[in-house]
Amino acid sequence: MTRTTSTRYAIFCKKIALLIPLILMLASCSTQDWKDLSKLTNSDDAKDYAKKKGDYYKNNPQKITTDLKKIQQLFSKLEGNVREKWGDQENDFPTKQVYVKYTNQYQDKVIVNFDKNYLRVETIAQKGYLQRLQNLMVQALLAPDDPNEVDMFSDKPYKITNKEPFLYNQVKDKDNQPIRWQWRANRYAKTFVAADIKSKNANQKKVFYVEIPLVEKSQEIRSYKYASLIQQASKKYNIKESLIYAIIETESSFNPYAVSHANAYGLMQVIPSTAGKDVFNLVKKRDDQPTKQYLFNPANNIDTGTAYLHILNTRYLKGVEKERSRHYSIISAYNGGAGNVFKTFHSNRTTAVKVINQKTNQQTYDQLTQKNPIAEARHYLYKVIKFEDKFLQTHL
Structure with a gap:
């Protein structure tokens, strides 16, 4: 690197060290990510972490700033909208092993945790919460398998299609049948949500939720x-x-x-x-x-x-x-x-x-x-x- 580039790179490294807590907060990092990132207390540590992402960053330090800014903006916007509704205790964000999707002005959310093997739907709506959870369960069960059809970083509603759903064969109804069509999803949601709805307190509000396990070997x-x-x-x-x-x-x-x-x-x-x-x-x-x-x-x-x-x-x-x-x-x-x-x-x-x-x-x-x-x-x-x-x- 030239001296100018090296200087610019060093400045970035200092910036990234300062931004580490924000990145962690926004992105719900894994335990290992937390351990690695928590060590970035100086520019040399940040530089090593940046190098981990490839020699391309080493030779193009300005690209790190651009990429960091993009991902920061994406998560920051989502984080702001979510914390406004859910506070600091019950906010969830998409990660590598956890699918999270918010809808209805960020009052409803779907979580699929692939590490712990469950599907959970939640709402902070204080009225009509039973119907909202039922609708949310249907949307979750019929969510498209194509990530490009779902905006994970906004509250835009799901685009339900006739294609095979994302969770097909991973949740089965009382007849032990996979849920493929809306009528079956409606029946499942109506029966299961009413019987298993739970609540918890968060951010001076009640959170209503239903959690179901995915099938074994999902x-x-x-x-x-x-x-x-x-x-x-x-x-x-x-x-x-x-x-x-x-x-x-x-x-x-x-x-x-x-x-x-x-x-x-x-x-x-x-x-x-x-x-x-x-x-x-x-x-x-x-x-x-x-x-x-x-x-x-x-x-x-x-x-x-x-x-x-x-x-x-x-x-x-x-x-x-x-x-x-x-x-x-x-x-x-x-x-x-x-x-x-x-x-x-x-x-x-x-x-x-x-x-x-x-x-x-x-x-x-x-x-x-x-x-x-x-x-x-x-x-x-x-x-x-x-x-x-x-x-x-x-x-x-």
Whole structure:
């Protein structure tokens, strides 16, 4: 970087350190995100975290400011509208594993928690709350499977279509049948909501809500929907299906609506200006980058995420000779960047590759899970390998 660019970058790093509490508040970060971000107390720490998002940011520090501003504005607007209605205790925001949608002037909300496997509808309306919850349950059960048809950052109503719903087969009615059509959703909501409505106090108001569990193995059901897309991407880019499945499970729990504070979208949590831009430039020979709408499309997202794994395998980490060691390195790099994989072994990239090639596969794994500069990347490798092993055991 030039001195001017470096100065501008340093200024940004100071700014991002000051903005950390706001980002955390707006985006409902994961526990690991909180741990990593809470350490960014100076510009050097912020710089390291920024590098985690890709070497593109390192060389284009002005892009970090732009991207941060966009995601901050998006969450800030939502946060302001939500806190005005719900206060500080009962506000929820969309994350990688939690789907959240507000409607009716932000008085009603739907939450689908894929980690804890439940659907909950809530309202702070003090009159007519039973009918509102019933209507909200119907909307949740029939919500479209296409994230581009739902505005997660406003209170715009759902667009109910005749297409297969997002939660199809993940909630079943009293006849143990999946809910596909409006008549069945109406019947289910009318019966279930009236019988199971509960209330709690928040922000000097009563919150009325109903919570239902998703069916057992709902994550497997979601994963089946993307089997053909994963197979296509696997063959196209010569990446193992097991790895694609494991990364999707780790990144989003197969939630196509997944968003994060890091400006990552969709099933494989692709960041447009880093991995997305690399794929467009190096694979698709385009000089732009994918949009949020592009990445919310599951086919585009899986193709882009897998193409980035291909780039890591054939370009950035191609010097790693042992296939298994390269596999571990690719997984770590997908989360924490190739630069931090190299730094795990040596400050010089060429030397780092030589060091990796001198190690056994187990030694490479141990070092990446213990000494990667990014704490999240250390745990990330462990999780992906665990999910990959699970896939291989259940699909062979």
